[in-house]
Amino acid sequence: MPVKDRTRAPDLLLRFSVDQPPDEAYRLVVRQLGDSLARAGFGLEGHAGGTLKDGESEFGIVSTWKPGHELRVTVKPVDWTDSPDVSLRLRFEEAARGSLVTLEILGWKASLRSAGGEIGDWAAVVLLPAIYRQFSPVGFGDWVMDQQARRPSGESALATYRDPTYHWPNFLLILDRLHLTSSDRLVDVGCGGGAFLRKALESGCSAVGIDHSLEMVRLAQDVNRTAIEAGRLDVVAGSADDLPVDSDSFTSCVCTGVFNFFPAPMGALREMFRALAPGGRLAIFTDTAAAQGTPAAPEPFASRCRFYEPNELAELARKAGFAGVRVEEPDLEPYAKAAKLPADVAAHFVGTGGAVLLLAAKPGSARKKAPGFGESRATGGT
Ligand SMILES: C[S@@+](CC[C@H](N)C(=O)[O-])C[C@H]1O[C@@H](n2cnc3c(N)ncnc32)[C@H](O)[C@@H]1O
Numbered sequence: 001m002p003v004k005d006r007t008r009a010p011d012l013l014l015r016f017s018v019d020q021p022p023d024e025a026y027r028l029v030v031r032q033l034g035d036s037l038a039r040a041g042f043g044l045e046g047h048a049g050g051t052l053k054d055g056e057s058e059f060g061i062v063s064t065w066k067p068g069h070e071l072r073v074t075v076k077p078v079d080w081t082d083s084p085d086v087s088l089r090l091r092f093e094e095a096a097r098g099s100l101v102t103l104e105i106l107g108w109k110a111s112l113r114s115a116g117g118e119i120g121d122w123a124a125v126v127l128l129p130a131i132y133r134q135f136s137p138v139g140f141g142d143w144v145m146d147q148q149a150r151r152p153s154g155e156s157a158l159a160t161y162r163d164p165t166y167h168w169p170n171f172l173l174i175l176d177r178l179h180l181t182s183s184d185r186l187v188d189v190g191c192g193g194g195a196f197l198r199k200a201l202e203s204g205c206s207a208v209g210i211d212h213s214l215e216m217v218r219l220a221q222d223v224n225r226t227a228i229e230a231g232r233l234d235v236v237a238g239s240a241d242d243l244p245v246d247s248d249s250f251t252s253c254v255c256t257g258v259f260n261f262f263p264a265p266m267g268a269l270r271e272m273f274r275a276l277a278p279g280g281r282l283a284i285f286t287d288t289a290a291a292q293g294t295p296a297a298p299e300p301f302a303s304r305c306r307f308y309e310p311n312e313l314a315e316l317a318r319k320a321g322f323a324g325v326r327v328e329e330p331d332l333e334p335y336a337k338a339a340k341l342p343a344d345v346a347a348h349f350v351g352t353g354g355a356v357l358l359l360a361a362k363p364g365s366a367r368k369k370a371p372g373f374g375e376s377r378a379t380g381g382t
Helices: 022-039 108-113 118-135 137-150 155-162 165-178 195-203 214-223 225-229 265-275 310-319 333-338 343-349
Strands: 012-018 051-054 057-066 070-075 086-094 099-106 185-189 206-211 233-237 250-256 276-287 323-328 355-361
Touching: 012 022, 012 118, 022 070, 022 086, 022 099, 022 118, 022 137, 070 118, 086 118, 099 118, 108 118, 118 137, 137 155, 155 214, 165 195, 165 250, 165 276, 165 333, 165 343, 165 355, 185 195, 185 265, 195 206, 195 214, 195 225, 195 233, 195 250, 206 214, 214 225, 214 233, 225 233, 250 265, 265 276, 265 310, 276 310, 310 323, 310 355, 333 343
Parallel strands: 185 206, 185 250, 206 233, 250 276
Antiparallel strands: 012 099, 051 057, 057 070, 070 086, 086 099, 276 355, 323 355
């Protein structure tokens, strides 16, 4: 006998696709939901039987927890009376490429119509706007970009930045140009998981790494534990436009894979200028407009980052006070080979399109002469 489907029709339904397969999409989206609720002041425990709390008050429960398939959070009035509950349900289906995610809010209108209806009110005022903001294409794209690169966090980001395969060619390029020695003192702005620092420290230099992601700071500390214990490295939390370092204190400043994220780059450039000692050298590696929308800078980055023409970048550096400014549009393939990347990965670095390395110096002579830059295929200069 056919069973009557008692599932209530959702009051709100949102469907979106993500690139990850359902298991991974589930972890990603549940985490995003938790972040979204946290911003609205609520704590969600993402596991079977987990609670939804507002401070100490528990007013919701994870009523369905099926990783890769379904999550349901049921919200009840604080006094757990019989008034109708409101549920948020996320369903995950495998799609041709990744997963299709369906987000539904159930029982909202019924709650609004019921006596009291406080959960319906709460859903209308707090839950729905928070969720809509987060899962709208704009909110979702921002979140993904933050998680992956602008303020990396989560397991997948930790794994990526511990050993960022695709960054090794530009790490080697920068080191080739800076040829650091044991008398150098380096600051790495937006140091991520500290992989560049680890390589740079092989020169015998001392260094400070700065990042605004606490998870990256902890990872960079972990990756470089020996250098920290030897007193050659500090890794600290901080923002590029307010560097937590003394003025005139570094011989070299590196900022790689970060500059595109700055909404107002002059603030960061002025801080790098301040941090460098006279004669100190700056190396910024970033993407040009040619990279926008390519595998080097796909969505959601393509529409959210700032991309610079080489000359524009040079002009910004001059405005911040730097001299000897020059820009390279490097062919990274030799560096990909030097980094011993697998052939299929190295193939991404053939050609010059899309990357720019800016080299410049703070005017004045270093107390100990700075070594200058290494050989380059420079395309511009002052
Ligand atoms: C794409 S990752 C690159 C990390 C590292 N430089 C590398 O190449 O592997 C960008 C890093 O810059 C950091 N970042 C972005 N904007 C920042 C800012 N305004 N201040 C400090 N760190 C920032 C992020 O947290 C992230 O760790």
